[in-house]
Amino acid sequence: MKVDRRSFLSFVIGGAAGTALSPLPWKLMDDSSIWSQMWPWTPVPPDGEVVYEDSTCTLCPGGCGISVRKVDSRAVKIEGQSGHPVNDGSICILGLSGLQMLYGPTRIKSPMKRIGERGEGKWQKISWDEAFAILTEKLTDIRDKGEAHTVAALAGSDSGTVPALIQRFMAAYGSPNFMRSPSYRDVDELTVKALFGADGRTGFDVENADYVLSFGSGFVDGWGSPVRMFKAASLWKEKDIPVVQVEPRLSNSAAKATRWIPINPGTEADLALGIAAVMVANGIADTGDVSGLSGWENDLLANYEPQKVAQTTGIDAAVIVEVAKGFARADRPLALCGRGKAQTAVSLRETAAVYILNALTGNINQEGGMWAIPEADYIQWPDVATDNLASAGLDQPRLDGAGTGKYTDARYLTNRLADSVNGGGPYPLQVLLVAGANPCHYLPDTQHVKAAFARIPFIVSFSSFQDETAAMADLLMPDHVYLERYEDVPVGAGLVQQMIGLSKPVVSPQFNTRHLGEVLIMTAKAMGGSIADAFPWDDYETCLEETLAEKWDTLMETGVWVRADTDPVAGSIQLAGLDAPAVQAEGDVNSFPLLLVPYDSIQLTSGYMGEAPFMIKAVSDTVIQGTDGFIEINPLTASGVGLGEGDRATLTTPRGEALVRVHLFEGIQPGVLAMVRGLGHTAYDGYLAGKGVNVNELIGPVEDPSTGFDAAWGIRAKLDKA
Amino acid sequence: MKQAQTHGTPMKYGMAIDLDKCTGCGACMVACMAENNIPFKEDESDKRVSITWMRIFKLTNGKSFPDSDICYLPRPCQHCEGHEGHSPCVSVCPATATDYSRETGIVSQIVTRCFGCRYCMGACPYHARYFNWWDPVWPDGMEKYLSPDVSPRMRGVVEKCSFCFHRYQLAKNKAYLDGERRVPEAAYQTACTQACPAGAIVFGDLNNPEHQVHQIVKPDSNNGNRSRNPKAFRLLERTGTNTKVYYLSSREWVRRAGDNYLAHEKTGQLAKLHH
Amino acid sequence: MDSALIPKGVKRCPMWQFLLGLGIVGAVLAWGVYAMLLCWFKGLNQTNMNDYYGFALWIWADLAVIALGGGAFFSGLLKYIIGKDELKNIINYAVLIGFICYSSALLILAIDIGQPLRGWFIFWHANVHSMLTEVAFCLSAYFAVLTIEYIPLILENRQLDKVPFFHNLSHNMHETMAVFAATGAFLSFFHQGSLGGVAGVLFGRPFAFREGLLIWPWTFFLFTWSAAAYGPSFTLLITWITEKVARKKLVKDNVVELLAKISGWMIFTYTIAKICDTTRWANITAPGLGQNLADFYTGNAFYGYWILFAEIILGGVVPAIILISAPLRKNPTWRVTAFFLGVMGVSLNRWVMVLQVMAVPIMPFDTWALYYPSWQEVATTILPVAYGIILIMISYRYLPIFPQEAELNPIEEETAMAVEAHTESTPDLKPANA
Numbered sequence A: 001m002k003v004d005r006r007s008f009l010s011f012v013i014g015g016a017a018g019t020a021l022s023p024l025p026w027k028l029m030d031d032s033s034i035w036s037q038m039w040p041w042t043p044v045p046p047d048g049e050v051v052y053e054d055s056t057c058t059l060c061p062g063g064c065g066i067s068v069r070k071v072d073s074r075a076v077k078i079e080g081q082s083g084h085p086v087n088d089g090s091i092c093i094l095g096l097s098g099l100q101m102l103y104g105p106t107r108i109k110s111p112m113k114r115i116g117e118r119g120e121g122k123w124q125k126i127s128w129d130e131a132f133a134i135l136t137e138k139l140t141d142i143r144d145k146g147e148a149h150t151v152a153a154l155a156g157s158d159s160g161t162v163p164a165l166i167q168r169f170m171a172a173y174g175s176p177n178f179m180r181s182p183s184y185r186d187v188d189e190l191t192v193k194a195l196f197g198a199d200g201r202t203g204f205d206v207e208n209a210d211y212v213l214s215f216g217s218g219f220v221d222g223w224g225s226p227v228r229m230f231k232a233a234s235l236w237k238e239k240d241i242p243v244v245q246v247e248p249r250l251s252n253s254a255a256k257a258t259r260w261i262p263i264n265p266g267t268e269a270d271l272a273l274g275i276a277a278v279m280v281a282n283g284i285a286d287t288g289d290v291s292g293l294s295g296w297e298n299d300l301l302a303n304y305e306p307q308k309v310a311q312t313t314g315i316d317a318a319v320i321v322e323v324a325k326g327f328a329r330a331d332r333p334l335a336l337c338g339r340g341k342a343q344t345a346v347s348l349r350e351t352a353a354v355y356i357l358n359a360l361t362g363n364i365n366q367e368g369g370m371w372a373i374p375e376a377d378y379i380q381w382p383d384v385a386t387d388n389l390a391s392a393g394l395d396q397p398r399l400d401g402a403g404t405g406k407y408t409d410a411r412y413l414t415n416r417l418a419d420s421v422n423g424g425g426p427y428p429l430q431v432l433l434v435a436g437a438n439p440c441h442y443l444p445d446t447q448h449v450k451a452a453f454a455r456i457p458f459i460v461s462f463s464s465f466q467d468e469t470a471a472m473a474d475l476l477m478p479d480h481v482y483l484e485r486y487e488d489v490p491v492g493a494g495l496v497q498q499m500i501g502l503s504k505p506v507v508s509p510q511f512n513t514r515h516l517g518e519v520l521i522m523t524a525k526a527m528g529g530s531i532a533d534a535f536p537w538d539d540y541e542t543c544l545e546e547t548l549a550e551k552w553d554t555l556m557e558t559g560v561w562v563r564a565d566t567d568p569v570a571g572s573i574q575l576a577g578l579d580a581p582a583v584q585a586e587g588d589v590n591s592f593p594l595l596l597v598p599y600d601s602i603q604l605t606s607g608y609m610g611e612a613p614f615m616i617k618a619v620s621d622t623v624i625q626g627t628d629g630f631i632e633i634n635p636l637t638a639s640g641v642g643l644g645e646g647d648r649a650t651l652t653t654p655r656g657e658a659l660v661r662v663h664l665f666e667g668i669q670p671g672v673l674a675m676v677r678g679l680g681h682t683a684y685d686g687y688l689a690g691k692g693v694n695v696n697e698l699i700g701p702v703e704d705p706s707t708g709f710d711a712a713w714g715i716r717a718k719l720d721k722a
Numbered sequence B: 001m002k003q004a005q006t007h008g009t010p011m012k013y014g015m016a017i018d019l020d021k022c023t024g025c026g027a028c029m030v031a032c033m034a035e036n037n038i039p040f041k042e043d044e045s046d047k048r049v050s051i052t053w054m055r056i057f058k059l060t061n062g063k064s065f066p067d068s069d070i071c072y073l074p075r076p077c078q079h080c081e082g083h084e085g086h087s088p089c090v091s092v093c094p095a096t097a098t099d100y101s102r103e104t105g106i107v108s109q110i111v112t113r114c115f116g117c118r119y120c121m122g123a124c125p126y127h128a129r130y131f132n133w134w135d136p137v138w139p140d141g142m143e144k145y146l147s148p149d150v151s152p153r154m155r156g157v158v159e160k161c162s163f164c165f166h167r168y169q170l171a172k173n174k175a176y177l178d179g180e181r182r183v184p185e186a187a188y189q190t191a192c193t194q195a196c197p198a199g200a201i202v203f204g205d206l207n208n209p210e211h212q213v214h215q216i217v218k219p220d221s222n223n224g225n226r227s228r229n230p231k232a233f234r235l236l237e238r239t240g241t242n243t244k245v246y247y248l249s250s251r252e253w254v255r256r257a258g259d260n261y262l263a264h265e266k267t268g269q270l271a272k273l274h275h
Numbered sequence C: 001m002d003s004a005l006i007p008k009g010v011k012r013c014p015m016w017q018f019l020l021g022l023g024i025v026g027a028v029l030a031w032g033v034y035a036m037l038l039c040w041f042k043g044l045n046q047t048n049m050n051d052y053y054g055f056a057l058w059i060w061a062d063l064a065v066i067a068l069g070g071g072a073f074f075s076g077l078l079k080y081i082i083g084k085d086e087l088k089n090i091i092n093y094a095v096l097i098g099f100i101c102y103s104s105a106l107l108i109l110a111i112d113i114g115q116p117l118r119g120w121f122i123f124w125h126a127n128v129h130s131m132l133t134e135v136a137f138c139l140s141a142y143f144a145v146l147t148i149e150y151i152p153l154i155l156e157n158r159q160l161d162k163v164p165f166f167h168n169l170s171h172n173m174h175e176t177m178a179v180f181a182a183t184g185a186f187l188s189f190f191h192q193g194s195l196g197g198v199a200g201v202l203f204g205r206p207f208a209f210r211e212g213l214l215i216w217p218w219t220f221f222l223f224t225w226s227a228a229a230y231g232p233s234f235t236l237l238i239t240w241i242t243e244k245v246a247r248k249k250l251v252k253d254n255v256v257e258l259l260a261k262i263s264g265w266m267i268f269t270y271t272i273a274k275i276c277d278t279t280r281w282a283n284i285t286a287p288g289l290g291q292n293l294a295d296f297y298t299g300n301a302f303y304g305y306w307i308l309f310a311e312i313i314l315g316g317v318v319p320a321i322i323l324i325s326a327p328l329r330k331n332p333t334w335r336v337t338a339f340f341l342g343v344m345g346v347s348l349n350r351w352v353m354v355l356q357v358m359a360v361p362i363m364p365f366d367t368w369a370l371y372y373p374s375w376q377e378v379a380t381t382i383l384p385v386a387y388g389i390i391l392i393m394i395s396y397r398y399l400p401i402f403p404q405e406a407e408l409n410p411i412e413e414e415t416a417m418a419v420e421a422h423t424e425s426t427p428d429l430k431p432a433n434a
Ligand SMILES: Nc1nc2c(c(=O)[nH]1)N[C@H]1C(S)=C(S)[C@@H](COP(=O)(O)OP(=O)(O)OC[C@H]3O[C@@H](n4cnc5c(=O)[nH]c(N)nc54)[C@H](O)[C@@H]3O)O[C@H]1N2
Pocket: A155, A156, A157, A181, A182, A183, A184, A342, A343, A344, A435, A436, A437, A438, A439, A442, A443, A444, A462, A463, A464, A465, A466, A467, A469, A478, A479, A480, A481, A482, A516, A605, A606, A607, A608, A609, A610, A677, A696
């Protein structure tokens, strides 16, 4: 017995000691640390040869040069291209996130046709041949019935060869219904034509101005070419240049300005005219470049004397006079127009007033001033030889009424598309082609727009992403994204020179997608006849190279073509548009005591395209928390409704209702609510979908009678504790 | 503390961030995420479990409309030198998983040695340290953009801004091959500095009079490296963290927000620094 | 049926009662273990900790149990070094409680770290500047000591003791216990202290930071002192609870009162030191860093001046006075109240030194960070309590923990014993009984 116990004991003790001294435990410990350092489920990025490839970013109209770092065939980082005329090495938050879009899970990976109900998200992968067959058959049928005009196309922009190919296709096919996403461009073009009597666009010599007066333009919130504007703002700081930001809300731009002047929303035009009046009255206006002033001077002085303007704008008369004098006495003063990112049109009255203000400084087309220059018209293709079917279709009026009747000056009235589809149009729309546009997210009164889309018999989306509009489509023919394709990128965005960038494929197409230009050429050829004849190129690259002609080599080498010595469209302006009426906010004061104004954030794309996870991660927790969206409200207004920081409330406008949470902000005028643009996506994935509220669902278009454009700057609203 | 690995005066990399220029756009945050393989989750709105080596704080002057004012303050790791390299975090890490380099002045983070006790997080007054509460997961296909220069961190360890140390290593190797004694100023710039569209961040060697950052900051080595530039300040300077990220602002309320002051104390005019 | 294992001369509850008790506490234990496994396999996202709360409930629990376990080293010191021999009647229990507290602390640490498999890096890549390194080394070393102090107790089990080897082993160990007690006291001084240092050295956090002596901040000494002061109170509180549960007296009053008196004086002196420290910190240290008390105790929903009062007055001054004054101390109700207040006080102190440290904003533009634990954190914190109760139940049932128990509770009818002895000696008769 005892012996047993002893031996057992010594066995146990000896065994323990032995194991402890053996290498076993040490080996196990070592392995444990190594294993925990490379868990199989933590990715290890493969190494490889590093190269940088330059291209042009197209995620916004900014036109920045980018330099993409690659490891073997993988793109791993997007950086700004140093030495580039627009951004010289810098880059914005959106451009930095490009790779998450390229490799992101919301890409449309191959052509697909709808098999479920509309918007249900049931799709069937199909081959490109089948996709082409479906499209051409559809288009041919309609055309043969002599209804070519019932087909419409909506693109994000109308400049560059790809939009030009769409326009050309529509012309050869026989439809007058090409449309462009609404934006500040619309009113800019129209105003330039009205004042300068010629086609062109404005440019702003921000780098050389010595006094900047901004009517709510978000010069560090995404206005114009964002990176260029950031650099300019820093330059202003270095040179101690007075920058006056007029805006109801303390935006980031207002915070960067040397002076922020809060103003009653929607009264910017009155202030501009008030300042003009002070300048004229004090004889400090330079009328050299302005004709037609005499006929209008008396009205101006009578209707816009400081006291009156102070009434409307809520700005002290003394302040108005002070600003007017500072602005007029500066050597190279510059006034900016277009709210926030300038992504929505403003009224003709406001645009004209600000442009005239620039003219009254005698600084038009001068260093540091506002310019009016023609767009680079490098796309010189022979006119389309239309057959009878096409001519007949082209003779029909446009669905949106642009270019006729009271809208003679408007080229596109995309904001009226929904109404015409919902019954207001001259004829029913049978097919809509959508490229680089997401109207089901950013068009005002989005629900109304979606209802209209639901009525369109056949929708084709060329989007690369599963966005809200693609979700409504019947046929998906996904385009490459910008990092996978060649494309010319004409840059407007307020630049004073003509500039064209070139997008180059830095990676091979990741999915079964096709270049939109290619798709158009092939569809045309498939349809044959005069349509095919209008597209003589073998492929898009040939088309692009031929079109760019002598510019091609420059673009291939440097990635950008710049023409600095562009002649202005005209040297002086003819006063116009000042009798245009002001655009009021929708809704009556009694049932909607508050005002809701959308604001732009550089961290969000304002409906332009789906934000990447990186961008959403950078968004503050006073803008989104979980899926809750916040509105900014002055503490006074909030306590009036009995709301505290973070409380839930129901926000109601004449157009809709939404559950929001409130963020108390001292930087916003009492009585005004601000909501950021770009949230409330219903498409894309869990990193974006359902976060916040889409402000466009709460705001309806308000037509500027003098242009037909949607010039809504806000809407009346009410807020109730939820 | 690691001893200097190169001869000659050691370097002291640091930043000068101009808050007059900073717009709060967040490009620096995203540049950092893209450069350093920083993971993301579906919901990143709880900022206390959201890994952002660079984080933007929004400061307000506390006045009411219309006198209110805001200012954004980008916060990378401040690469505290503390007293002779005893930065708050380095001195507390029991496993020497974070270290102060006397060669560069950079506070490193050895994620493969960190065992996740999180003492360093408690020690860092700037909340510059982040714990991997979750496994890093990239949505299908997105792991394609991951950079091999910075290995993704596993769950359960702490990470933080490294001043893009991998960029220093690349630059150092290149300088060596080019036969240069020192890494040229332009050859080593951080991802956030490079990206910033406002040019608000200046990065370089605080010890090198030729570097822009030195010329802006003019550090006073006889006074705890405090800046001689009246516009400059450091966060919580008086605690003696002795940071190497300097901030510039022309606004007094902003400079005052950078440190704790008793009501009667004048901004920037403090007694001898702690330590 | 387990009577053979039960110490001679004492009575224990029937097996079914014992098992029922074990079952109930065991269920709680299982719940804790489940939570623990969740934390290990799914990671610390199972907790409500965040980047502002790197340390939270668990670290508090660690600091608290280690402070309360301080009864072991201090009673040991008193008995073996100072020579307070009466304490031999409670030292066993003090050791057992200490053993439970320290093993719990180590377990919680193993759950708390993000990479448990690399826990040993703290020894392998030790950083001598880190208070946590000091903690890790002294803590494990002292745990070894406690084990060594606990083993002879186990060996005194009636059956084990029959084995000559065990018998001699425990005997010899008892002989050398003084050495271990000394070592234990020495180690405890350091790890209790370095636990105090953990917060005190955070010079970036004015709320926690303290000046000090050489490399040690004042909190270093305050922690050691408070552990020595409050530990015995905890031992006595648990003893009292055990007596209530066992429905019998286990330790003589003179022993209890002696330890209570010592604890009282320790708490008294500690509280004075704590008040001095607080005064200096509030008037010199914090203001020197631009902060004043209002910054630490206002502007949030939870941390107010009340916490200072509760810790120092209710948890310090009051119990000190009760335990110092003979009449109050001799009154069981007052005495136990004092123990309770003391335990609350020292636990609150550890809470403040961990959680309030994390809550207070440091940068002027930063905000207060409040936190509440997730159920997984709570369960894993209760886990050691359940484990402790079980270990006490078993030890109490089978080991002669309380030398005075038999004497205090003489067993009336000898027959009971006889029968037991009988059945025990002749098991083969059992069937016949049926
Ligand atoms: N209320 C409101 N109205 C607005 C605006 C606003 O912000 N708010 N913004 C105005 C402005 S400035 C604009 S530009 C337009 C919106 O500008 P649009 O040009 O209409 O751009 P979006 O449609 O919003 O986003 C681009 C669309 O194309 C897809 N896309 C993105 N990249 C690619 C690509 O590489 N290839 C292809 N094929 N598709 C791609 C995106 O998924 C998205 O559906 O809306 C204008 N109208």
